Amino acid sequence: MIQPLAYIHPEAKIANNVVIEPFVTIHKNVEIGQGTWIGSNVTIMEGARIGKGCKIFPGAVISGIPQDLKFDGEETTAEIGDNTTIRECVTINRGTKDRWKTVVGKNCLIQAYSHIAHDCVVGDNCIFSNSSTLAGHITVGDYVVLAGMVAVHQFCSIGSHAFIAGGTLVRKDVPPFVKAAREPIAYVGINSVGLRRRGFSSEMINEIQDIYRTLFVKNNNLSKALGIIETEYKPTEIRDEIIDFIRNSNRGVMKGFGQGKLGVM
Known part of the structure; x- marks a missing residue:
């Protein structure tokens, strides 16, 4: 179902059973998989590759041009895995020639006002709470949980199954299976509950x-x-x-x- 008030570029590839609400804008060189729902006022720009069964809530901007002065217009992508939910006003930028793509895996929940910058690679089953921010070139493993307002420095890595407490500034790499918190960031135990x-x-x-x-x-x-x-x-x-x-x-x-x-x- 595509509302007549939405704008969809004729070269965009939209699968069956995609729901596109009013005032959505979809640019060229975009692919959207079956069963995905696109809420009102979402903007999906060139290079977006969105999987099956995703939910993208109002105000989100997917595959925006990188906020990187070195970006020179190269053709890159922002890839969203199947069954991932992207809440209100999330921004996910496409890649640069460093990695050529930004990736968010399957079954993720990216909550409102979060930002994922260029050339980030996020694994499957991750949860980013409200206003979490990834700078460029960050690698995040599977099942990582970022609590609200976590900010991660560019080029950092976060291992699988890690939990990072709300408001933490991540300037160093965080190994797998741990809980991290405090300022400066430090080990505070393993993520036993998760x-x-x-x-x-x-x-x-x-x-x-x-x-x-x-x-x-x-x-x-x-x-x-x-x-x-x-x-x-x-x-x-x-x-x-x-x-x-x-x-x-x-x-x-x-x-x-x-x-x-x-x-x-």
């Missing part, structure tokens, strides 16, 4: 807890902590995911609460 909800066993949660005690609680510098973990903990997917994330961190990993600055590897 992990239980997602079917992690007690043994898996205990393994995560023990690894992060070694990293953030026992006053080891980062190099020493990683050595202990690799030596004393048997290889598992969880252990290796944590180690790989920390070793591949570009901005440096957040510190443990109450600790001084972690040692450089």
Whole structure:
């Protein structure tokens, strides 16, 4: 169902059963999957690729030109996975030649007034609460929860299953499975509630807890902590995911609460 008061460019590709409410504007080079609902006053600009079963609420702007002075008009995309909900006044910019696309995964909930900048890659099943903001070039894993008004610095990474408390300024990388809060951002425990909800066993949660005690609680510098973990903990997917994330961190990993600055590897 397409309302006559909506504007749709003739080159836009709109699948069956898409509902487009009045005063929507859809530009050329846009693709929208089956069963998606587009609320009134949504603007979908060039390069948008929107999956099936999505809901986009009034005032959202999808695939706007990047707020990056280096952008030179290159053809890029903003890709939204199936069954993702984008609430009122969310802005999601398309990519630049760095990654050529901005991606939001499947089954995400992006709440009102949130912003996802150019070249961000957001995993599946994420929840961004009201007014959460991602600067450019950020990578977010699956099942990440950002509470209200979280602001993430450009080029940061956030590991899967992490929870970041409301109002936190994220200037360092946040490893998987943890809770992060305070100023400056610090480790405040593992995301045990979220992990239980997602079917992690007690043994898996205990393994995560023990690894992060070694990293953030026992006053080891980062190099020493990683050595202990690799030596004393048997290889598992969880252990290796944590180690790989920390070793591949570009901005440096957040510190443990109450600790001084972690040692450089």
